[in-house]
Amino acid sequence: MKYWNPEIETMDTETMKSMQERKLHNMVRLAYHHSPFYRKLFKENGLSPADIRTLDDLTKIPLTKKENLMEQPKDFILQPTEVTLRKTLPTSTKLRAAFYDKLMSMQKVTSELKEEYKPVMFVVSSGRASGMPTPVFYTKKDSEILSECGARIGTTIGGTEDSIFHIAFPAGLHMAFWQCVAASDTIGALSIRFGAGMTDKQVLIIDKFGVTDMVGVPTYTKHLSEAAVRMKEEGHDVSFSNLKNVLCAGERFPEGMKKRILENLEAVGADCRVLEGYGSSECKTSFVECAPGSGFHLHPDVHIWEILDEKTLEPVGEGERGVLAFTHIDFRGTVFxxxxxxxxxxxxxxYEKCECGRTSPRIMSPIGRMHEYSTKINIARVKGTNLDLNAVDDLLSEIPGLEAYQAIITKTDPKDPYSLDEVIIKAGIEKGKESDIEKLIISRIKNSFEITPSIMSIDTLTLEDELVEKWKAVRVVDLRGV
Structure with missing residues (x-):
């Protein structure tokens, strides 16, 4: 099966634009009448739903920021009342309601409205900066969209009803795990819903059940692939020969890490692709590549995406670097x-047609996920030098023999904010190569960034356990001022 929903996935440009503008105007009406946050925002800025009818009109709406959500998450939930519903219900529904009312039976219409608007589940968005996760609510309608988009994702990476999916995302209040479950159910495929942890047992299950498609966070997937190699070297009859697709999402995914995962999987018999996904709890679904480097296929019937200049926050051209913003056009529950x-x-x-035949817009990788780090920015000034934290991650991921790592930016005296900056590399190094790899790390960091780090050698498995303990591994940490 090449496409799950060919009508949407191969829609022509003009039809797509018309669909998005129609859905946008409807969503703006819903948000204006049913969302406390957007009703207030529109009134404060002198806007009404009539002002937003085209894609170009979208920029009239002020941007919503994560801080707004954290301050008042309930205000982003659509909360219709009998009065506001009269303003937004389609005429056909009003006529049906009037008809059923005369028959003294409003049960059907009421049931449909509950399915559309009543929150039935929530996931959490990570709250690294504040330490507090923020809920994002789904209605039954939203759950159906999650399943539909999940089925498109599963099909995009090559899944079919004959596939066997292994889900290694952490279970809990995280959207990725539940969308993978919904995807496999919708496609009709068998799925092993393991979550993260008990890694050796996962290796044996992937082998025994002949898993064809595996999904997980990059750091944990690397950990699992290394466990498979280790177990084979220890004499276990481990074979991943049925594995065809590995999808990683949830954190930054350096090329060096992709290469290592692929090498490890090939060492245990896999002939597979390593693909990348992108998504967030706030956008309420995920997006994947159809092939390595193809870009993340979006769902044009669910969102409108913008790319903005990082400083001015004004739109930039196709293919130009910028910060991402999205607008929901078909969700209920929490909407943005x-x-x-x-x-x-x-x-x-x-926006050009992909080689796979899909016409949906694509976000091109790599994506610099600023909130991956423990600071709100990804450029840190260390010892008077601007240090690109993404570049540090990339550099360390490429060093052969460095099996696990974490770069820590701190002070020589953590209690004294005026003491000297210090960069410490916690390094899990291949046995027997400690001295050579430590010298290589110091040399590459110094040559690239004019900073000499200190090396803290640590057992690889211990360090990996530390990194995969949380939902997202933080491989570069700035502790100054914490």
């Missing part, structure tokens, strides 16, 4: 108009 993600797409958004 022009939500600023703070994620930077290095190669922007492209």
């Amino acid at each position: 108009l022009r939500f600023l993600t703070h994620d930077v797409a290095e190669r922007g958004i492209v």
